[in-house]
Amino acid sequence: MIDISSIVISSRIRLARSLNDYIFPGMLSGEAGYKVIKQVADVVLPLGDYKVFTMQQLPALDAEVMQEKHLISKNLLENKDYGAVILSDNQSVSIMVNEEDHIRAQCFLKGLSLKQAYDTLEPIDNALINKLNVAFDSSLGFLNSCITNVGTGMRASVMLFLPALTLSSEIGKIINLLSNQGLTVRGVFGEGSEAQGYMYQISNARSLGVSESEIISKVTNYALKVCEYEMQARKRLVENDEITIKDRVFRAWGILTNAYSLSANEFMKYAGEVKIGIALGFIKLKDNTLIDRLLFDALPSSLTKIANQEALNETEERLTRASFVSKTLKTARIK
Amino acid sequence: MIDISSIVISSRIRLARSLNDYIFPGMLSGEAGYKVIKQVADVVLPLGDYKVFTMQQLPALDAEVMQEKHLISKNLLENKDYGAVILSDNQSVSIMVNEEDHIRAQCFLKGLSLKQAYDTLEPIDNALINKLNVAFDSSLGFLNSCITNVGTGMRASVMLFLPALTLSSEIGKIINLLSNQGLTVRGVFGEGSEAQGYMYQISNARSLGVSESEIISKVTNYALKVCEYEMQARKRLVENDEITIKDRVFRAWGILTNAYSLSANEFMKYAGEVKIGIALGFIKLKDNTLIDRLLFDALPSSLTKIANQEALNETEERLTRASFVSKTLKTARIK
Numbered sequence: 240m241i242d243i244s245s246i247v248i249s250s251r252i253r254l255a256r257s258l259n260d261y262i263f264p265g266m267l268s269g270e271a272g273y274k275v276i277k278q279v280a281d282v283v284l285p286l287g288d289y290k291v292f293t294m295q296q297l298p299a300l301d302a303e304v305m306q307e308k309h310l311i312s313k314n315l316l317e318n319k320d321y322g323a324v325i326l327s328d329n330q331s332v333s334i335m336v337n338e339e340d341h342i343r344a345q346c347f348l349k350g351l352s353l354k355q356a357y358d359t360l361e362p363i364d365n366a367l368i369n370k371l372n373v374a375f376d377s378s379l380g381f382l383n384s385c386i387t388n389v390g391t392g393m394r395a396s397v398m399l400f401l402p403a404l405t406l407s408s409e410i411g412k413i414i415n416l417l418s419n420q421g422l423t424v425r426g427v428f429g430e431g432s433e434a435q436g437y438m439y440q441i442s443n444a445r446s447l448g449v450s451e452s453e454i455i456s457k458v459t460n461y462a463l464k465v466c467e468y469e470m471q472a473r474k475r476l477v478e479n480d481e482i483t484i485k486d487r488v489f490r491a492w493g494i495l496t497n498a499y500s501l502s503a504n505e506f507m508k509y510a511g512e513v514k515i516g517i518a519l520g521f522i523k524l525k526d527n528t529l530i531d532r533l534l535f536d537a538l539p540s541s542l543t544k545i546a547n548q549e550a551l552n553e554t555e556e557r558l559t560r561a562s563f564v565s566k567t568l569k570t571a572r573i574k
Numbered sequence: 575m576i577d578i579s580s581i582v583i584s585s586r587i588r589l590a591r592s593l594n595d596y597i598f599p600g601m602l603s604g605e606a607g608y609k610v611i612k613q614v615a616d617v618v619l620p621l622g623d624y625k626v627f628t629m630q631q632l633p634a635l636d637a638e639v640m641q642e643k644h645l646i647s648k649n650l651l652e653n654k655d656y657g658a659v660i661l662s663d664n665q666s667v668s669i670m671v672n673e674e675d676h677i678r679a680q681c682f683l684k685g686l687s688l689k690q691a692y693d694t695l696e697p698i699d700n701a702l703i704n705k706l707n708v709a710f711d712s713s714l715g716f717l718n719s720c721i722t723n724v725g726t727g728m729r730a731s732v733m734l735f736l737p738a739l740t741l742s743s744e745i746g747k748i749i750n751l752l753s754n755q756g757l758t759v760r761g762v763f764g765e766g767s768e769a770q771g772y773m774y775q776i777s778n779a780r781s782l783g784v785s786e787s788e789i790i791s792k793v794t795n796y797a798l799k800v801c802e803y804e805m806q807a808r809k810r811l812v813e814n815d816e817i818t819i820k821d822r823v824f825r826a827w828g829i830l831t832n833a834y835s836l837s838a839n840e841f842m843k844y845a846g847e848v849k850i851g852i853a854l855g856f857i858k859l860k861d862n863t864l865i866d867r868l869l870f871d872a873l874p875s876s877l878t879k880i881a882n883q884e885a886l887n888e889t890e891e892r893l894t895r896a897s898f899v900s901k902t903l904k905t906a907r908i909k
Contacts (some may be wrong), residue, residue: 317875482834493829497827498825499824
């Protein structure tokens with residue numbers, strides 16, 4: 240068994256559910272929208288430490304922070320009228336109400352933990368199905384607004400850090416391989432398919448005609464296969480080009496700990512290089528998950544919140560990011 | 575009076591003298607070459623703490639170090655047969671024998687010190703003229719192998735650090751202005767006219783029909799004028815673009831103190847940026863001349879010598895430079 244902790248960042252299970260008694264959220268009127276929020280909240284709140292946030296009442300900055308942390312989608316953020324999110328206190332469970340479907344329940348966990356994430360969501364999902372009139376067809380499965388979400392309505396995804404496969408350009412081959420197996424690969428943080436910080440999201444493309452456990456097994460097994468390829472690519476990278484890679488890592492560290500102004504994109508890029516250094520043991524931090532947290536904390540709205548500001552213009556944002564990142568990294572390093 | 579210490583790096587006076595009894599060094603046979611060395615040494619050695627090094631006996635690495643420090647020229651370095659240099663113990667006076675002319679006496683001093691440099695050379699020059707048959711024509715002045723060195727045989731040059739004029743692209747205008755005044759501007763460390771590390775050498779183009787003191791006054795006065803332009807350009811740079819310039823300075827510092835591998839050209843480039851930061855007060859070092867010394871010490875042969883090695887291949891050289899520069903700079907910084 241290889242050590243995948245330097246490759247797999249996180250796992251997410253998302254379940255889409257629609258309610259029979261309401262038209263799809265895209266066509267929903269305000270009042271019916273509130274009823275949906277109330278119905279879902281009434282089921283979920285008794286199940287644990289959950290809080291409801293309506294997009295109407297949530298301060299804009301808090302909503303943007305949630306979006307940056309992927310707790311809510313851009314789609315929900317823009318649904319000011321009757322969008323809401325029910326969040327667990329530890330933020331691992333987030334249930335969006337009146338997003339593309341009436342209910343989008345998701346669970347995020349660190350590492351390769353799709354099974355655990357599903358185990359966390361299942362009782363909530365069961366409660367929703369038992370108590371609400373969830374759209375279900377005995378031959379098709381759950382019915383949702385988009386055909387790709389008909390069936391289990393499940394999307395299982397893992398976020399992977401694949402610098403060696405990216406640098407060696409083998410990633411293209413891997414993406415083809417996964418596509419042929421019914422899996423989707425997307426760059427994370429990047430526009431379109433371009434991955435920033437060497438981060439990729441792998442998920443099932445289909446939700447119909449497969450069981451939940453089949454989806455979880457498939458994504459998990461292929462993620463493990465990709466981990467193996469990445470480990471081999473890292474080994475070759477160090478064997479063939481240790482000096483170049485070390486130099487790249489340490490320069491990135493030098494820039495992140497010294498820059499006076501830093502854009503989010505640049506941070507992403509150099510953070511990816513530093514993560515390579517951590518993965519290969521060139522740089523040691525007190526906490527190896529620090530960079531992954533920073534990747535979210537250094538995003539514009541989260542950063543504004545951390546800096547105790549209401550808003551930052553672009554220049555202020557870059558200066559704040561530079562000093563925040565520099566201070567955080569310097570104190571975290573083990574020499 | 576403006577503070578020019580962050581602009582003027584050093585001053586150099588060079589005097590070319592030829593001997594009547596010998597053909598020019600380019601045509602000289604070995605035996606006559608030795609005679610020239612002996613005659614010059616006999617005059618100079620009694621005048622102070624001088625040592626003679628013949629190119630034949632000087633170890634190759636030591637000769638290359640001398641060339642990197644501009645104590646000898648490439649031309650002399652290649653004249654293995656009968657080239658020699660007479661060096662003062664503090665290395666401020668260097669008298670090349672059998673370079674392009676029989677005698678090339680030069681004095682280097684820090685700061686804007688052309689007069690002092692000439693005062694240092696003059697007694698040596700007088701002794702040479704009194705005791706040797708130096709080629710001199712009463713109407714033309716000193717005669718030398720190249721027409722540009724006929725007359726005083728003097729070249730007075732100052733090395734200037736002109737980042738703001740370079741970044742604002744005003745340097746072109748300055749170079750034109752100086753050219754029209756009979757001065758030559760050259761990039762230092764760079765190939766051709768391209769200046770690396772924002773360093774430029776200004777010197778008199780002519781040696782004929784002007785007196786020594788006229789040359790010194792002219793170069794000094796124009797150097798001071800350029801200093802004034804540079805100071806104004808720096809003021810504008812900070813006023814218009816402080817964030818950009820600070821960011822550039824600190825990133826350069828980050829790279830120089832963290833890179834794992836560093837080429838001489840890259841070092842020159844980033845050292846120039848760090849020098850801007852020192853000049854503008856963004857970075858404080860215990861010794862402000864440190865970077866100027868590093869600019870020589872980090873050159874390939876000097877670095878090899880400092881690392882106590884006989885030779886370094888290109889990879890070793892880059893690794894050695896990176897760790898030497900990083901260590902030196904880190905210990906020098908005042909936080």
